[in-house]
Amino acid sequence: xxxxxxxxxxxxxxxxxxxxxxxxxxxxxxxxxxxWVRQPPGKGLEWMGGIWGDGSTDYNSALKSRLSISRDxxxxxxxxxxxxxxxxDTAIYFCTRTTRFDYWGQGVMVTVSS
Amino acid sequence: xxxxxxxxxxxxxxxxxxxxxxxxxxxxxxxxLNWYQQKLxxxxxxxxxxxxxxxxxxxxxxxxxxxxxxxxxxxxxxxxEDVATYFCLQHNSWPTFGSGTxxxxx
Numbered sequence: 001x002x003x004x005x006x007x008x009x010x011x012x013x014x015x016x017x018x019x020x021x022x023x024x025x026x027x028x029x030x031x032x033x034x035x036w037v038r039q040p041p042g043k044g045l046e047w048m049g050g051i052w053g054d055g056s057t058d059y060n061s062a063l064k065s066r067l068s069i070s071r072d073x074x075x076x077x078x079x080x081x082x083x084x085x086x087x088x089d090t091a092i093y094f095c096t097r098t099t100r101f102d103y104w105g106q107g108v109m110v111t112v113s114s
Numbered sequence: 115x116x117x118x119x120x121x122x123x124x125x126x127x128x129x130x131x132x133x134x135x136x137x138x139x140x141x142x143x144x145x146x147l148n149w150y151q152q153k154l155x156x157x158x159x160x161x162x163x164x165x166x167x168x169x170x171x172x173x174x175x176x177x178x179x180x181x182x183x184x185x186x187x188x189x190x191x192x193x194x195e196d197v198a199t200y201f202c203l204q205h206n207s208w209p210t211f212g213s214g215t216x217x218x219x220x
Contacts, residue, residue: 044201044211044212045158045203046211047208061208094157094158099209100148101148101150101158101205101209102160104159105157
């Protein structure tokens with residue numbers, strides 16, 4: 001069955017780089033897009049960006065200068081890297097499948113704090 | 115970016131009630147509108163896609179309607195397990211979400 005699972009550090013210092021991994025199963029990364037969405041505590045959801053089946057990427061214009069999404073199809077993994085983190089980047093980070101956002105990982109809480 | 119205005123932000127209703135939640139897009143999004151349910155501490159769950167298509171495994175008391183700029187999620191008979199936050203997503207262009215509706219039982 002389709003599954004996605006996020007992993008990464010729970011705590012990142014301000015100005016540092018966040019690196020997250022989304023490991024997927026039950027579907028092919030070359031046929032389906034994967035997207036990153038985040039949710040600050042008690043707030044709404046924000047699409048960050050995604051990587052398409054052909055490997056091309058799109059980013060939220062508000063984050064584009066700091067964000068990079070890539071993948072390793074042999075490992076069924078999608079990666080998020082975001083630099084220059086600030087406290088307002090504290091959020092739950094989710095990966096989700098396709099533009100329908102039909103399946104989601106359980107999310108990983110990332111706190112930006114010194 | 116397309117803005118999604120969702121209402122109400124909070125809703126309290128009794129078991130068995132008919133409940134409606136609305137989303138309004140700042141421009142025409144055709145039928146590229148999904149509805150999700152998010153329970154506390156869980157990932158969002160897709161309920162309705164493309165405005166009115168029920169996702170597999172979702173109870174038939176959930177339905178969606180609308181096109182263009184105005185959309186509605188309806189729960190025909192509210193159940194205790196429906197306590198959650200509901201939000202809409204437009205995917206006509208770069209995805210944007212509604213701000214959410216927190217639903218509780220009276």
